[in-house]
Amino acid sequence: MTSQRTNQSTGQSTGQRRSRPPPSACEVPVRIRRAQAAANPVQSLDALLHRLHRLRGESGPPTTALADLLPTSAMLGLDAAAELLADIIDAAGRITVVGDFDADGATGSAVAILGLRALGATTVTHLTPSRFEHGYGLSPAVVDAASAARPDLLLTVDNGIASLAGVERARALGVPVLITDHHLPGAELPAAAAIVNPNQPGCPFPSKHLAGVGVMFYLLVATRSVLRRRGRFGNGRAEPNLAELLDLVALGTVADVVTLDGNNRILVEQGLRRIRAGRCRPGLRALLEIAGRRVEQVTARDLGFAAGPRLNAAGRLDDMGLGVECLISDDPVRSMLLARQLHALNGERREIEAAMREQAESIVEALAAARDPLPAGLCLYGEDWHQGVIGIVAARLREHWHRPVIIFARAGDGDLRGSARSVDGLHMRDCIDAVDKRHPGLIRRFGGHAMAAGLSLRPEALDAFRAAFAEQVRQELGEAPAERELRSDGLLPGALQTLRTAEALRVAGPWGKGYSEPLFDGVFEVSDVRVAAERHLKLRVCAADGQPLDAIGFNLAARRGVVDKRMHLAYRLDVNDYRGLRLPQLVIEHLQPPSDD
Incomplete structure (x- = not known):
């Protein structure tokens, strides 16, 4: 990926790998804008947390109780799908789960397999289409491949809403299809035996942001209710606790970058609590540990930036079946072996990505130089x-x-x-x-x-x-x-730039898309500047009313030349946990000279 070549889209030579980022003349200007309600600094940690939630539309800390999840009865098609699935389970039928090749599809497939087995399904197999051979969704070729297991039901996870031809092929083979998906449908819906999708026409479910794994979790809960009503549990057959699957629901929800509305925040927070308590799947624990994360202190950011990319690497470069097997394995040793394979694939993915990004950036720079505007x-x-x-x-x-x-x-x-x-x-x-x-x-x-x-x-x-x-x-x-706009939660007083504040912020969310992680800004004196690992910018900074702190800007090394004695930083306050020593640290999102200079 680093040899001389000509790019087909522009005819220009991409050449050897070069230093990044693009020249300042091509950079998009950035404006830091404070929320109007953050005009005055807060004076206490409680006041800070209250303001952060209020700025995100909540009157106070939002509910994260499992009992406050939206009811299954609100989702169109869920009752019929649960009855169908319960019929297959009662008849000891064979179910083949057809997932997607991303983290949402992998976690959704794992939740389906584990949940169905816990509900009493006797034969559950899984098939993840290849990104390179099959493309996305339940295509006729995927149906033909799945038919080798002689299924009595094809159950899609995170796909299927656009698979008209695939569903028709399954019907021709006499195999019913139960679609669970969250993608937006087209003008025509597949002729499936049942469809569960909060975004299908006519569905009154208030949360339209469920990930595919969340839709599957709801289907399992509804199916358990049907089986309970039919008297399946008791007499030595325990009713499964489906909350045990919430660690995987949290991972898939965060990794798919869906909006963390109130319902999704409950799912994610409940999953995080299980992980921190040491009650997560061996495969997820292995993914976190191999990424250097402490399970007892895990956050949504760790799921999105550590476990998620390693899981996704299987579908990007190889076979996501590897990721599914890692998540469903009950053997910690095997789980770690699989996690190491995923970790190695992720390292390969990063190298490929870096080379491709450099080539893509050079194309954009050429466009920027040739025309105004882009x-x-x-x-x-x-x-x-x-x-x-x-x-x-x-x-x-x-x-x-x-x-x-x-x-x-x-x-x-x-x-x-x-x-x-x-x-x-x-x-x-x-x-x-x-x-x-x-x-x-x-x-x-x-x-x-x-x-x-x-x-x-x-x-x-x-x-x-x-x-x-x-x-x-x-x-x-x-x-x-x-210009690009960064929305700041305001000035964080020096008295609150502490480890206690950083730790409180880590667990005050969960933060993510639609419920953004707190971002502060302020002017700092800079006493030390250096580059780490050739890519990261490390500073020693101090606010006028604070104590000296370490600050790091990931992938901001090329901004070294703009750093002066005083800088305006947009940053997150986080914990730097190095060899057991925990200190507050600023994670820089952007830096620029102060406007008053």
Whole structure:
């Protein structure tokens, strides 16, 4: 990935790996904006926590009690699906779980397998489609592969809502399909035996942000109720405690970056509590430990940035069946062996990603130098880019250039597979749908969410799609915003820049998309500057009213040249746990000279 080559999208040579990031002339300006309600600094930790929750729409610390979950009765199709699943279990039928090749699909598959077995299902197998051979969803080829296990029911997890042809193939083989999904449906729903999806038309379920693993958890809870009513439990057959699966529900929910509304925060917080108490699956424990995380202090960030990427690596580079096996294994030794394989795959993924990102950044820099402004939406392609990593690269470029981004790679069938990431204000799936309606036949397949989507094109359609996509984004957003905005929770007084505050913030969430992790800003004196591991910027800083603190900016080493004696920092307050020594640390999201200088 580092040898000389010519990129097919621009004709320019990408060359050897170069130092990053792009020149300052190409950088997107950043503005730090404090919330209006944070104009005055708070004076106590309790007041700080109250303000943080209030700024996120809560009058106080939100409920995280399991009893406050939305009821199963509110979800369209759930009762019928639970009856169908209970019938199969009562008849000792064979169930094949068909998942997706990301962390949500893997955790959802694991929850389905473990939950069904706990409910009494005698034969449960699983099949995870290959990203490279089958593509996404329940395709006819996947149905044919699954039929080898002679299933009495195909149960999809995190996919299926767009699988019209796959469901028809299953019906032709006489195999009913129960779809559980959370993706947005198209104009037509598959002719499945039952569909559970909070985003299907007519579903009154208030939370539209359940991840695929959350939908599966709800189905298991509803199925348990049906089996309980039928008298399956008792007489020596214990009723399973499905809350034991919440560690995996939390992992999948966080890793899929769905909005942490009130219902999802309950699921995540309950899962985190189980993990911290040492009651998590051996495979999840192994993933956290191999990433250097202390299980008893785990946070949602650890799930999203440590366990999730290692699990995802299997689906990106190899076979997500490896990830599912890691999560369902009851043997700690085998779980650790599998986790080590996932860890190694993640290291390989990072190397591939770094090379691809450098090439993609060079393309954007060339565009920035050749035209002003950049296209409102970026659409890039590299002839030898890895299909399994395009989503991560799209997300990285989206963050850096503050624009919707689609990254394409060539698939094994000759088509181009694209992974899209959006910014606030642009619904990515609807944007691609609008392009499809205006240019029929340009896009072969697509699907997804507001912030992420996937699509397929014929190679000869790329240039036309690139132009149509940029124009659609421009119509919806106007010209790309001139600056990126960081929303700050305000000034954190020096008296609160402490280990106690940092530890309280770690467990005050869970934080995530839609319930953002606290971000503060302020001006600091800088007494020491150095670069760590060639990528990270390390500072020693002190606020006018505080004590000296260490600060680190991950992947900000190239900003070394802008650091002066006084800097305005946007940062998170976190705990630096090094060899048992716990100290408060600022994690820098952005730094710039003070505006008063």
